[in-house]
Structure formats: structure tokens, C-alpha cells
Amino acid sequence: MQNRHNKFSALILTFSLMLPTASYAGIETLLIGEQQGNCTIRVTHDATPSSMFGTLVFRSFVVIDSVHHPCAATKSHVRETLSKGIAQYIAYNNLKPITSIMVGKISHFPWIKSDWLNKSQSGSYEKMSRSDFNALVSSEAISEPFKTALNKNGLEFDGASCEKMQFYDNGHPMDALCWFKIKGS
Numbered sequence: 001m002q003n004r005h006n007k008f009s010a011l012i013l014t015f016s017l018m019l020p021t022a023s024y025a026g027i028e029t030l031l032i033g034e035q036q037g038n039c040t041i042r043v044t045h046d047a048t049p050s051s052m053f054g055t056l057v058f059r060s061f062v063v064i065d066s067v068h069h070p071c072a073a074t075k076s077h078v079r080e081t082l083s084k085g086i087a088q089y090i091a092y093n094n095l096k097p098i099t100s101i102m103v104g105k106i107s108h109f110p111w112i113k114s115d116w117l118n119k120s121q122s123g124s125y126e127k128m129s130r131s132d133f134n135a136l137v138s139s140e141a142i143s144e145p146f147k148t149a150l151n152k153n154g155l156e157f158d159g160a161s162c163e164k165m166q167f168y169d170n171g172h173p174m175d176a177l178c179w180f181k182i183k184g185s
Contacts, residue, residue, distance in 0.1 A: 031043045031086075032084045034081050045095050047096045054098050057101075082145070086152075086153040098182055100181050103180065106162065106175060107174065120173075128171075130165065158181040161178065
């Protein structure tokens with residue numbers, strides 16, 4: 001049994017050494033990290049070496065017992081921290097051009113979660129298509145702090161792109177993984 005385990009481990013190691021690591025490993029550059037109460041907010045530039053483009057990643061979290069948990073970044077926290085992060089990105093000369101801001105689970109933003117939860121309790125809806133969902137996330141009520149941070153730094157908002165959409169039983173939106181697209185940066 002031990003011999004079979006050793007052969008399997010050797011096979012895995014051999015295979016992993018044959019993979020070109022540069023095409024799989026991403027490079028993350030911290031642009032800004034701030035504390036807002038217990039919440040840590042970070043904006044990073046992420047790109048793989050083989051890609052022509054990168055993306056900004058907006059994260060807000062609290063660490064409890066060495067585990068990262070999402071925390072509620074307000075509209076003003078998003079506006080301020082993201083604006084500073086974008087300004088840092090622009091100041092760097094060697095980072096790849098960005099095409100989007102990855103925000104992760106859209107329900108982690110309190111103004112969105114409370115609005116959607118209230119609406120989900122007020123009747124039934126027909127489940128949205130992907131394009132309708134993206135249009136909803138692109139709406140001014142949801143995207144305003146992200147648009148403002150982009151515009152303040154001379155970049156232009158180009159809508160939202162979401163995947164893994166989830167809906168309440170009554171068809172109202174619950175969550176999705178989302179990106180805010182940037183026009184020709």
C-alpha cells in the first residue's frame with residue numbers, strides 16, 4: 001500500500017513539474033489596503049504573466065480565527081477606497097491594462113442585500129435572464145459607488161457581468177459573482 005502511495009505521489013510531482021507555471025500563476029499587486037472599523041478593504045491588480053490584461057479586485061473582509069469572512073463595505077467605503085486604489089493603479093507604469101473590477105458576491109454589499117431581501121418578500125417574480133440580471137447590477141442604485149470611483153480617475157464604466165446567479169424561490173435575485181467592466185482602459 002505504501003509503495004503504491006509513493007508511486008502515485010511521484011507521478012503527481014512529475015506531472016506538476018511538467019506544467020508551465022507562468023501560465024497558471026497569477027501576480028497580485030496590492031494597490032491599497034485600509035481598515036474601516038473591523039473591516040479590511042483591499043484593492044489589488046491581478047494578472048497572469050501570459051495575459052495581455054489584468055483586473056482590479058475589490059475585497060472587504062474581517063479575519064476571525066484565521067479565516068477570512070466578508071464584511072459590509074458601505075457605498076462611501078467603496079467609493080473612497082476604490083478611488084484610491086484606481087489612482088495607485090494609474091500611478092504604476094508597469095501594470096497590465098485593466099478591463100474590469102471583480103467584486104465577488106454582489107450580496108456582500110449591504111445596500112444591495114437589504115434592497116433585494118425587501119423586494120424578495122413582496123411578491124413573486126419571473127426568474128431573470130442573464131442579460132436582465134446584468135442590467136439590474138449595472139443600474140445606478142447598485143453600481144453608483146463603482147462608477148463614481150472610475151469616473152473620478154478618468155475611467156469609464158461599461159456595465160456589469162455576472163455569473164452563478166442565484167434566485168429566491170419566488171424568482172427574485174439573491175446573489176451572483178460579479179465584475180464591473182471598464183471601457184477601453
